[in-house]
Amino acid sequence: NAEPKISIHPGPTLLAASVASRLITRLVDVQNERGTATVVLTGGSIGTAALKAVWESPTCRTVDWSQVHFWWGDERFLPAGHPDRNAVQAREALLDRLAVDPAKVHEFGSSDQFPDQYAAAADYAARLQEAADAEALDGAADPRLPRFDVLMLGVGPDAHIASLFPELAGIRTKGSTVVGVADAPKPPPERISLTLESIRSAEEVWLAVAGEDKAGAVGLALAGAGSVQVPAAGARGRNKTLWLIDQEAAVQLPGR
Ligand code: 6PG
Numbered sequence: 308n309a310e311p312k313i314s315i316h317p318g319p320t321l322l323a324a325s326v327a328s329r330l331i332t333r334l335v336d337v338q339n340e341r342g343t344a345t346v347v348l349t350g351g352s353i354g355t356a357a358l359k360a361v362w363e364s365p366t367c368r369t370v371d372w373s374q375v376h377f378w379w380g381d382e383r384f385l386p387a388g389h390p391d392r393n394a395v396q397a398r399e400a401l402l403d404r405l406a407v408d409p410a411k412v413h414e415f416g417s418s419d420q421f422p423d424q425y426a427a428a429a430d431y432a433a434r435l436q437e438a439a440d441a442e443a444l445d446g447a448a449d450p451r452l453p454r455f456d457v458l459m460l461g462v463g464p465d466a467h468i469a470s471l472f473p474e475l476a477g478i479r480t481k482g483s484t485v486v487g488v489a490d491a492p493k494p495p496p497e498r499i500s501l502t503l504e505s506i507r508s509a510e511e512v513w514l515a516v517a518g519e520d521k522a523g524a525v526g527l528a529l530a531g532a533g534s535v536q537v538p539a540a541g542a543r544g545r546n547k548t549l550w551l552i553d554q555e556a557a558v559q560l561p562g563r
Contacts, residue, residue, distance in 0.1 A: 350393030351461030526559030
């Protein structure tokens with residue numbers, strides 16, 4: 308997987324704008340090659356601000372939004388429509404404003420549809436497998452997953468990514484693409500997350516991080532820490548790993 312590249316921005320607003328313009332460019336480039344593009348979205352303040360910035364961008368309509376698949380890296384196991392669901396926030400910020408194809412919006416199942424987060428995780432894994440089978444790509448990164456052209460992540464102050472928290476079962480999970488989480492230290496404890504191996508199957512992984520409280524996590528991740536202790540350290544794309552950070556998050560980078 309690709310060594311991390313780092314791009315430092317003056318502050319969170321410009322960071323979100325930069326993520327938005329890169330995302331638009333990436334989707335247009337992929338669509339020019341293949342028609343359909345696939346993005347994995349993140350929750351969190353930067354991820355959501357980036358989606359708002361996509362909507363506000365003068366080049367927003369250069370993307371054919373009806374030909375984009377949307378998946379999510381993780382979700383809180385809550386009822387459909389709950390304001391703390393990443394999918395609800397993404398819909399408000401961008402998706403509901405665009406002519407997206409509802410059949411290409413792949414939300415995690417909710418707590419009113421599934422008895423528990425494990426059942427919702429199994430359902431998401433099955434839908435990912437179905438999408439992978441439909442693509443039937445030669446040389447697919449992982450036969451259980453569709454091709455993820457870009458996968459976006461936020462990073463917590465404890466260096467968690469998606470709902471994979473340091474030292475817990477989720478980050479240690481091997482052999483499955485999606486995991487049900489019962490013990491997230493941030494509420495709610497019940498969540499659903501892609502596993503690290505799924506994240507690493509993406510062509511490009513982008514980590515968008517702002518603020519001084521993230522500086523320690525960014526420093527450790529980019530100093531080559533282990534991914535069980537520092538999950539963000541393990542987040543790498545096959546072709547590109549891009550850390551998009553602001554100056555405050557950069558103060559503990561190795562060599563600064
Ligand atoms: C959660 C949080 C968390 C968030 C990161 C990055 O899981 O409860 O939403 O995962 O995405 O902490 O958040 P920011 O983009 O706000 O820094």
